[in-house]
Amino acid sequence: MIENRLVSQPVLEIKELHKSFRNLKALNGVDLTVHKGEYVALLGPNGAGKTTLLEIVEGIQKPDKGFIHLFGTTWHENQKELRHKVGLSFQDTRFVDRLTVMETILLFSSFYKVPKKKAVEVLEKVKLTEKANAFVPSLSGGQRQRLALAIALVHSPEILLLDEPTTGLDPHARRDLWHILDQLRKDGLTLILTTHYMEEAEYLCQRIVILYQGKILADGAMDQLLSSHAAEQVIEFQLIDDLAPPESLEKLKGFKELYFEQRTHKWVLKVDSHFSTLKKFLSKVGQDNLRLLETRKMNLDDLFISMTGRHLSE
Amino acid sequence: MNNSLWKLIGMHLKEFYRDPEILFWTIFLPIATAYILGVAFDDNRRHIQKIAIVRESVSENSITEWQQKATSLSARETFEFSVLSGEEAMLRLRRGRTALVLQSDNKGNVVAVFDPGNRESSSTYLALTSLLSSEEKIPIQAITQKGHRYIDFLIPGLIAMGVMNSILWGVGYSIIEFRMKKLLRRLHATPMSRLNFFLSYFVVRNLVTLFEALILLVFGYFSFKHMIQGDFLSLFLFFLAGNFAFSGIALLISSRAGNTRIGNGIINAVTMPMLVLSGIFFSYLNFPESVIPLLEKLPLAVFADGLRMIMNEGADISIVAGKAVYLVAIGLASYLAGLKIFRWN
Ligand SMILES: Nc1ncnc2c1ncn2[C@@H]1O[C@H](COP(=O)(O)OP(=O)(O)OP(=O)(O)O)[C@@H](O)[C@H]1O
Ligand SMILES: [Mg+2]
Numbered sequence: 001m002i003e004n005r006l007v008s009q010p011v012l013e014i015k016e017l018h019k020s021f022r023n024l025k026a027l028n029g030v031d032l033t034v035h036k037g038e039y040v041a042l043l044g045p046n047g048a049g050k051t052t053l054l055e056i057v058e059g060i061q062k063p064d065k066g067f068i069h070l071f072g073t074t075w076h077e078n079q080k081e082l083r084h085k086v087g088l089s090f091q092d093t094r095f096v097d098r099l100t101v102m103e104t105i106l107l108f109s110s111f112y113k114v115p116k117k118k119a120v121e122v123l124e125k126v127k128l129t130e131k132a133n134a135f136v137p138s139l140s141g142g143q144r145q146r147l148a149l150a151i152a153l154v155h156s157p158e159i160l161l162l163d164e165p166t167t168g169l170d171p172h173a174r175r176d177l178w179h180i181l182d183q184l185r186k187d188g189l190t191l192i193l194t195t196h197y198m199e200e201a202e203y204l205c206q207r208i209v210i211l212y213q214g215k216i217l218a219d220g221a222m223d224q225l226l227s228s229h230a231a232e233q234v235i236e237f238q239l240i241d242d243l244a245p246p247e248s249l250e251k252l253k254g255f256k257e258l259y260f261e262q263r264t265h266k267w268v269l270k271v272d273s274h275f276s277t278l279k280k281f282l283s284k285v286g287q288d289n290l291r292l293l294e295t296r297k298m299n300l301d302d303l304f305i306s307m308t309g310r311h312l313s314e
Numbered sequence: 315m316n317n318s319l320w321k322l323i324g325m326h327l328k329e330f331y332r333d334p335e336i337l338f339w340t341i342f343l344p345i346a347t348a349y350i351l352g353v354a355f356d357d358n359r360r361h362i363q364k365i366a367i368v369r370e371s372v373s374e375n376s377i378t379e380w381q382q383k384a385t386s387l388s389a390r391e392t393f394e395f396s397v398l399s400g401e402e403a404m405l406r407l408r409r410g411r412t413a414l415v416l417q418s419d420n421k422g423n424v425v426a427v428f429d430p431g432n433r434e435s436s437s438t439y440l441a442l443t444s445l446l447s448s449e450e451k452i453p454i455q456a457i458t459q460k461g462h463r464y465i466d467f468l469i470p471g472l473i474a475m476g477v478m479n480s481i482l483w484g485v486g487y488s489i490i491e492f493r494m495k496k497l498l499r500r501l502h503a504t505p506m507s508r509l510n511f512f513l514s515y516f517v518v519r520n521l522v523t524l525f526e527a528l529i530l531l532v533f534g535y536f537s538f539k540h541m542i543q544g545d546f547l548s549l550f551l552f553f554l555a556g557n558f559a560f561s562g563i564a565l566l567i568s569s570r571a572g573n574t575r576i577g578n579g580i581i582n583a584v585t586m587p588m589l590v591l592s593g594i595f596f597s598y599l600n601f602p603e604s605v606i607p608l609l610e611k612l613p614l615a616v617f618a619d620g621l622r623m624i625m626n627e628g629a630d631i632s633i634v635a636g637k638a639v640y641l642v643a644i645g646l647a648s649y650l651a652g653l654k655i656f657r658w659n
Contacts, residue, residue, distance in 0.1 A: 060503060060659070083505040090503075094495040111506040 009072050010035050011159055011190045012057060017066035019052055019214075026052040027063070028214035034190060036158075039181075041201035042194040043300065044211035045310055050194040051091055053211065054163050057192070058088050071158070084112060087157030089148040091164050095136045102132040105150055112155035119154055126150045126180055142173030149180065160184070162193040166200060178203055198300040198312060208300070212308055226298055234302055235269040235281060236261075238292040245269075248284050252277050257306055266292070270302065338579070363393050363438040364599065366403035368417035393442070408462050408626055409619070410597030413438035416452070425455040432464030434596050462626075469534045470621035471594040476530065477523045477553075478560050478588065478614050482581050484522065485515045485564035490577035493568075493657065502658035512649070516561045523557055543628035551631050552624060555638040555645075556617040562645030563613065566652035588614040613644050 012034040019027040026049045034040055042050045055061040056068065059075035059082060068074065071085055095104050101123070109119040123129050126146040131139065139147060145165055152160060165181075166174040174197075181191065181204055195201055201208050202222055210218040210225075218225050226232065239245065245267055249258055254272030261268050271277045274295045282290075304312045398406070406412040407428065413435045414428035426442070428435035443452060457463055492498045501511065534540030542549060567584055571577045591598060592614035601609055609615055620637040623629040631638065 058503060060499065080505060083503070088503060090496060090500060093497060093500045095497060095500075108504060111501075111504040 008036060010069075011038075011071060012192075013067070013069045014057075015067040017053070017056065017068060018064045019049075019056065019061065020064055025214050027056070027066075030066070030211075030214070030216055032209065032216065032219070034192065036190055037185075037188055038207055039185065039191045039205040040193075040207045040209060041205035042192060042209050042211055043196070043198065043201055043304075043312055044194075045196075045312055048211040049214040050211055051163055052214075054088075054161050054192065054194060055090075058086060058161055059083075084155060085158045086161060087152035087155065087159070088161040089145075089152045089163060089165060091167075093148065095147070097135070097137050100133050100135055101128055101139070101147055104136060104147065105154060108151045109154045114155050118156075122150045122154050125153065125183070127176070140173070142169050142176060145169060145173075145177060146180070149177070153184075156187075157189075159190040159192070162191070164194050164196070167196065174200070196312060201300065210300075210304060210307075210312075212304075212310075217307055218303070222300070225300070226303060232298055233271050233274040234296050234298050235271065235274055235278070236264070236266045236292075236294045236296070237269070237285070237290055238266055239285070239289050240291050243289055246284055249281070252280055252284070263311070266294075268302075270298065270306070363441055364406075364412045365393055365395050365438065365442065366406055366412040366415045367395055367397045368400045368403050368415060369397050370400050404462065405627070407457075408467070409622060410434075410467050410593060411599050414442075419455065424452055426452045427455045427457060429457045429463040429465075430454065432467070434600075435464070463538075465534065465538045465540055466626045467622065468595070469530060469538075469540050470625045471618045473527045473530055473553075474556065474592075474614055474618035474621055475589060475594050476526045477556050477617070478585060480523050480526060481519050481557065481560040482564050482567070482585055484519050485561060486568040486581050487574065487577055488515070489565070489568040490571045490574055493571070493659075494573050499659050508653070512561075512565060512653075515564075516557070519561060520554070520557050524553070527553065542625045544624035544630055548629070548631035548634070549621070549624050552620050552634055552638050555641040556613075556621075558645035559613045559617065559641040559648075560645070562648035562652065565656075566648040569652040569656045572657070588612055591615070592618060594618060611640075613641060616640055 010033045012032065014030055014032040017027050017030040018025070028049075030049075030053060032053075042053065044050050052061065056063050057070065059070075059079065070082055073082065075082060096107075099107065102119075105119045105123060106116060109116070120129075123132060126149050128143060128146050128150060131143055136144070136147070149162070149165065152162065166177050169177070178200065181193075184191070191205070193200075193204070206221055208218070208220065208222055208225060209216055218228075220228070237245075245258065249255065249269065252271065254277055256270040256272070258267065258269050260266075269281070274281075278295070301312050304310065396412070400417065403412065403415045403417070404427075407415050413432075414426050416424055416426055419425045426439055428439060430436055439452075439454065446452070489498070492501075531540075531542070563584070567580050568577065571580055591601070591609050592612045593599070593609070594614070598609040598615060599606060610619075616637050620634040620641075623634055624631075
């Protein structure tokens with residue numbers, strides 16, 4: 001894999017990409033290189049610039065400045081070729097109400113001059129065969145996302161760009177989609193998806209890119225990202241009678257951060273290792289004052305909070 | 315009064331005034347239409363009743379006599395007399411360029427020739443006879459000859475109007491709706507040929523308008539024995555030219571609008587004035603002389619006039635070729651302009 005990366009040309013290469021809407025900097029100097037076969041998750045809160053970045057890659061929007069090469073070429077030079085290599089789904093698209101699932105997929109496959117057989121196969125792949133004759137408005141949210149995925153896949157693209165493919169789906173439907181995307185990996189597909197769900201990023205993608213205010217804050221494998229930030233462990237607790245934790249907690253060995261989390265009504269203490277700190281922690285707080293105590297590994301959201309003070313999915 | 319009602323009212327008002335395009339179409343358009351209609355129907359000032367006098371049917375002497383009478387009547391500034399050959403007079407009547415024709419019958423008495431079914435002619439006749447003494451009463455010679463009646467004037471106009479409405483709403487509105495649903499940008503993100511995309515609209519709309527026109531023709535035939543004097547091929551070719559013109563216009567007016575409410579406004583703004591100004595229900599010659607050269611060039615007017623020539627006067631495509639080329643040119647120019655500013659997003 002490493003060697004392969006060195007010799008092969010990247011699928012996507014972006015340098016110093018800028019895009020503004022009036023005086024709002026949606027993208028503020030983005031660098032990103034993606035190689036064949038990589039599954040990349042673009043994570044970031046609302047307004048981070050995920051859609052803007054993806055749509056520039058898709059050739060839908062034009063950057064103000066910066067370098068962007070897709071398969072070694074640009075939309076300007078090779079629009080036709082790239083359209084055949086790129087499969088995509090937008091954050092929200094409604095299809096034609098009066099068409100069935102099958103008719104919709106056949107319509108799109110006709111643009112790529114793909115035979116009907118292929119369209120049928122793709123429906124099979126996204127598990128929509130039973131719904132082939134259903135009208136589009138009658139589909140559930142999850143089924144609609146799978147139809148959008150089928151349309152993105154109908155011409156066997158080399159890179160798949162999905163904008164929030166699972167937003168608004170229930171956990172079950174979300175998992176269904178993950179499995180389908182997981183299956184596609186073996187075809188050598190490259191995937192970039194945007195999401196607000198860190199579980200999704202963790203499950204599907206070996207590489208995670210965190211975008212915030214038009215800039216890439218972090219880029220790497222999950223473990224790498226978490227270990228790059230020294231704190232590894234999180235202790236969450238609640239105190240009786242709304243007591244405040246003693247200030248002496250900051251003197252704990254391996255102390256990183258302590259704050260109150262409004263959403264969960266828990267105190268969050270980040271430390272190097274809870275094995276070495278838990279005993280001291282209990283003695284400082286006083287076991288009787290504790291209403292609740294949990295320990296867990298640090299996750300992306302914790303990382304994001306310590307970097308920006310905000311949650312990933314706000 | 316409760317707060318949420320105010321908030322809701324505020325919401326609607328904001329929806330309205332924060333969309334300046336809607337404001338334009340809903341406020342400016344009715345004013346413009348009212349003004350135009352006011353000009354057209356201002357009886358006291360402008361509305362001239364056009365009467366043709368047939369030259370052959372009267373002697374030299376009586377022409378002078380008629381002209382004198384004409385001038386004395388014209389002094390009231392509501393009538394405009396023109397002395398024409400019989401053929402020319404009937405042609406004008408058929409095209410709605412004159413409200414009625416005065417000629418003498420075989421006994422030498424003056425008769426008024428018009429279709430009593432045509433309101434405009436009837437009112438001109440009434441206005442004329444009200445000025446004459448009772449012994450001078452002019453008898454009516456109702457037109458029954460096919461191609462000369464009001465219904466013959468009306469049916470081609472209705473066909474033209476049907477084409478315009480069907481295409482502007484069917485194509486224009488649909489494109490705007492696709493844009494609003496973001497389907498347009500999704501289609502644009504495929505290698506779909508733009509030509510095919512627009513061609514598909516044209517083909518389907520042609521079928522629809524053809525069907526609509528056939529229904530009108532069949533209805534006209536069975537109810538009024540309305541018949542087509544010209545040949546079907548010429549009619550079909552000219553019909554296509556009209557369809558093409560309106561398809562281009564539909565693309566142009568839908569090229570940028572981002573939501574269907576604005577779309578509604580724009581389409582109304584284009585169709586309503588054309589309906590009023592293009593001589594569908596009554597001749598556009600009622601408008602002031604100075605604007606008639608402009609009105610004659612409205613696509614709907616050109617289309618309706620050409621259809622009338624083929625259907626009522628038996629003209630073939632070579633005679634209406636100028637009009638057909640004009641329509642195709644309008645269609646092409648609108649199409650190219652629309653494509654240039656077309657918004658897929
Ligand atoms: N067409 C536009 N006109 C003006 N501002 C825009 C436009 N598109 C995006 N923006 C702004 O650019 C910023 C980035 O938007 P973008 O849609 O890329 O965010 P996102 O990360 O996809 O957010 P979300 O998670 O909500 O989808 C936002 O502040 C947004 O308001
Ligand atoms: Mg987005």
